[in-house]
Amino acid sequence: MSLTKTIFLTEIAKGLALTLKKLFSRPVTVQYPEERKPVAPGFRGRHALVRDPETGRDRCIGCMRCAKVCPSQCIYIETERDPETKRRVVTKYEIEALRCVYCGYCEEVCPVNAIVLTEFYEYVGYTREDLYFDRERLLKNWDEFIVTQKRPYFNPFWRPRGIPEKMLPAPKRKAEGV
């Protein structure tokens, strides 16, 4: 550093000039509770079970793929056979949100696109039970989420972009928005 530069504090003046310039530019701060940043489509937030507009119930067929693929093992499903129709009926579908790591594997492997991680992220609870989602609660989560969305809603993980057709199960290949 030359003597003149040392005496006149040139580098410090340059730095201060930069910060002064920024003083007159538009602030980048988002005043969070009042303003919100838009959430990207496919954001992995609170869980929900898709309510089928035709039947009014969830679409889960009880194949257990989501429970098997879950790295934190937070999905509990119980199924039984209907003695008359011999079809599999889901009797229990629960997600312990506190254990979830939000990887999105469950929505990717679900063959009928029954489960979704919604773009809703502001949820808290006073007790552990508050964040232990049973089937009714998961459907309620969907109802709360879908009113904020444009219909038909289609989550990117339901049919991931660029995945070869061959790797997807048949219902996923022709999946449509809800």
Added chain:
Amino acid sequence: MAPTVEVVQKQCGHPEWEEPFVVNMGPQHPSTHGVLRLYLELDGENVVKCDPRIGYLHRGVEKLSENMTYTQAMILTDRLDYISSAANNVGYCLAVEKLLGLEVPRRARLLRTIVCEMARISSHLLWLATHALDIGAMTVFLYCFRDREWLLDIYEKICGARLTVSYPRVGGVRLDFTSEIIDELYKFTEEFPSRILDYETLIDVNRIWLKRTKGIAVISAEKAVNLGLTGPSLRGSGVPYDVRKFKPYDAYDEVEFEVPVGKIGDTYDRYRVRMEELRQANRIIRQCLDKLSETEGEPVVAEEAPDLLMPEKKKTPQAVPHPKKGFLVKGAEVPVVPEGEVYVSIEAPKGELGYYIVSDGSGKPWRVRVRAPSFVHISSIPELIKGHMVADLIAVIGTLDVVLGECDR
């Protein structure tokens, strides 16, 4: 083992002192970047002895992986170096792919290179922000976080998560980019070089910054190699070792970039190396984006890649010798992941990150070992701090860029 009082008295040069002045820096100290605890013995302000004590963030990632399938265990690698989770994912996926003998499609390799370099930029920005803040420059901190936020927003658009991205998968990546993301990234690469200039205007020749970094924690090339330093910490000493050049993975053999090196290996040289790496990373992203248009519409996952569920066995037609009918083709069950062991290392933002996986063909890794750069770097703190003061310790921790999630695993 702590030294005896006599030894410390001898080191301090103050025989009249009865015992050394012992200070515990951390595990809750804001400048230790996590939960690093340093056991310090001081003589006034001079550090006589420094002994890093680690393990406060131990979660047993390696052991947990043994009870998970290969896809499930990838989720854990996000949480190693949580600042650059995409790079960790890529390293793990490369190791499993080597075990499987999988060829990844070109588009997926380009996408992985882009997210890896984005991880490098976001990691280096956080390093610059906190390192400058520790040394006393507040404004750089704010500017760096502003730009890092932009990158995290792009991550959110790519895969739906900002920090623990879990974007790659065994055999490729999970989602393709949309044209909107590519436009956003082009905008970022256009804008980012001028942002780097902004940081440099603030601290590059600032006299306070120079006094705090020049000649601090000098390490010669020979010593750096012997201590096992990798990444920018090694390159700051003038050793041009970079896994991306020496053993290219993904699309690094297709792109042009330089490996910046320092001269004398002090804190300032390491700072210069990282700043130059920001520019090179930006250049790599730009080249990959240009190449992406050539592979438009190609799949991003290899067709023979295993399902996310990763079953233990798969059926394959196999010719079985039969005593009467000659050969019969039968569906034999073979393990999805064959037996064997692999070691794959990548150039993570912090240094060389290695994964050693042993498979016994059971569908779950028998052993996973992570060669974490931060673990090695922390072990070099006592060597680097020799002859310096407590205030320089902050600069030393900052310049090594350690992340405790990766060190303690």
